[in-house]
Amino acid sequence: MSEPTQCVLIVPCSGIGKPFGTVSREAAYEVVEDLRPNQTHLVALSRLVMGDVEARTAVATCPAITLDGCKLACATKMVRECGGSVMRGFAVLDVYRRHRDLKPHGIARLNDGGLKLAHALATEVTAVVDSLVAPSCPAEIKGNSHV
Amino acid sequence: MSDLLRRKVGVVACSGEEIAEGSVTRLAALRVLGYLRPDDTVTICLPLFLAGGEGDRQFARVYPTIAVDGCEKRCAARAAERYSGKPAASVVVDEIVAQAGIHGVAGRRQLNAAGQQAVKATAERIALLVDEILGNAGDHHTAALETPAPDEGLQAEGETTCSCGSGIPVQNVLIGGEMVTFIALPLIMQQFRAAAKVPDANTARELLDTARIYTAVPDGADEAYASALLRVYTAFCEGQEATA
Numbered sequence: 075m076s077e078p079t080q081c082v083l084i085v086p087c088s089g090i091g092k093p094f095g096t097v098s099r100e101a102a103y104e105v106v107e108d109l110r111p112n113q114t115h116l117v118a119l120s121r122l123v124m125g126d127v128e129a130r131t132a133v134a135t136c137p138a139i140t141l142d143g144c145k146l147a148c149a150t151k152m153v154r155e156c157g158g159s160v161m162r163g164f165a166v167l168d169v170y171r172r173h174r175d176l177k178p179h180g181i182a183r184l185n186d187g188g189l190k191l192a193h194a195l196a197t198e199v200t201a202v203v204d205s206l207v208a209p210s211c212p213a214e215i216k217g218n219s220h221v
Numbered sequence: 222m223s224d225l226l227r228r229k230v231g232v233v234a235c236s237g238e239e240i241a242e243g244s245v246t247r248l249a250a251l252r253v254l255g256y257l258r259p260d261d262t263v264t265i266c267l268p269l270f271l272a273g274g275e276g277d278r279q280f281a282r283v284y285p286t287i288a289v290d291g292c293e294k295r296c297a298a299r300a301a302e303r304y305s306g307k308p309a310a311s312v313v314v315d316e317i318v319a320q321a322g323i324h325g326v327a328g329r330r331q332l333n334a335a336g337q338q339a340v341k342a343t344a345e346r347i348a349l350l351v352d353e354i355l356g357n358a359g360d361h362h363t364a365a366l367e368t369p370a371p372d373e374g375l376q377a378e379g380e381t382t383c384s385c386g387s388g389i390p391v392q393n394v395l396i397g398g399e400m401v402t403f404i405a406l407p408l409i410m411q412q413f414r415a416a417a418k419v420p421d422a423n424t425a426r427e428l429l430d431t432a433r434i435y436t437a438v439p440d441g442a443d444e445a446y447a448s449a450l451l452r453v454y455t456a457f458c459e460g461q462e463a464t465a
Contacts, residue, residue, distance in 0.1 A: 086238060087268075088236040088238065088266065088267055088268055089266055090234060090236060090247050090250060090251055090254075090264060090266070091264055091266065099238055100330075102238065103238075103329070103330040107330065116238055116239055117238075117239070118235075118236075118237040118238045118239045118240075118243060119236070119238070119267070119268050120235045120236060120237050120243070120267050120268075120296040120297065120300070121237070121239075121294070121296060123267055123268055123296060123300055124294070124296040124299050124300055124303075126294065126296075146269065148266070148268035148269060149268070151268075152268055181251060181255075182248055182251050182252075
């Protein structure tokens with residue numbers, strides 16, 4: 075296992091055509107804003123696409139967790155394209171297969187099932203974050219959910 | 222008109238997840254695509270320019286595009302130009318917000334009231350640009366802009382994302398010693414022929430106006446391109462008559 079890190083990058087899908095993309099973003103926001111705000115940082119895919127120096131440097135120096143909304147896996151591909159390490163790549167569809175009762179609807183605004191699916195994904199992401207961050211990191215906010 | 226040649230505008234939103242203005246671009250694009258101009262627009266996903274490969278770039282080349290950016294980095298405009306062609310138009314939320322006198326846009330996860338205003342203003346600007354590009358000014362009742370956008374409507378689950386591009390015919394034309402690839406030119410000429418347009422100077426101008434929707438024409442090259450297109454169209458018509 076790699077050395078513990080101080081910060082983990084969360085890179086969600088940028089898709090705007092399907093609810094699964096929205097689920098990936100909602101889960102990412104829940105992790106970086108609610109669940110592990112001190113250990114995670116959100117990176118916009120568009121900045122990686124255009125080779126933004128700051129974003130690429132972050133990807134090159136911090137482990138990343140990607141959240142993809144479809145099989146094209148743009149987030150995972152882009153992080154690797156930028157020389158980053160994808161410690162875990164999540165596909166929303168895989169999470170949905172484990173939670174068939176949480177069918178997402180809505181792109182601009184998720185239905186209740188979509189929000190709960192995002193929460194389930196965020197919980198899985200958080201577990202990976204916890205396995206990566208250094209023990210000396212600031213105490214994280216635990217048990218904080220919005221759904 | 223052939224479905225392939227139905228004029229549409231591709232909307233490329235930066236969707237920048239780190240800032241509220243990025244969320245504004247995403248929601249404004251959705252409003253245009255799903256409600257304001259659903260028949261005139263398609264979405265082009267920014268990361269697909271790289272992750273989707275040549276097929277998605279080809280898709281973007283076939284449509285004139287409007288880049289919608291949240292900040293001055295202009296990732297969407299730059300990506301569109303790098304991987305497909307210069308956008309027909311470009312908007313930046315920061316500028317629209319300033320022009321509209323909207324203050325305090327915030328909430329990348331859940332936009333505040335100012336953010337929602339920004340979505341509406343940005344969507345309306347995009348819709349107007351779509352009309353300008355397609356020459357549809359006045360075709361859409363402005364009252365529709367006041368109606369809330371439906372949340373659904375882009376793609377049903379299971380549809381293929383960006384199923385596009387492949388199989389679109391192209392034609393190479395020698396212009397000024399350089400070979401230029403015109404996307405969809407064979408279909409354009411078929412359409413003109415079916416409309417009984419004779420090869421003359423007026424038709425050359427119309428050909429150029431139609432061809433430039435799908436293929437970039439360099440500044441100052443209109444005359445050379447029109448002349449070349451007239452030459453190709455004349456040969457096309459002669460070939461059609463010979464086989465008739």
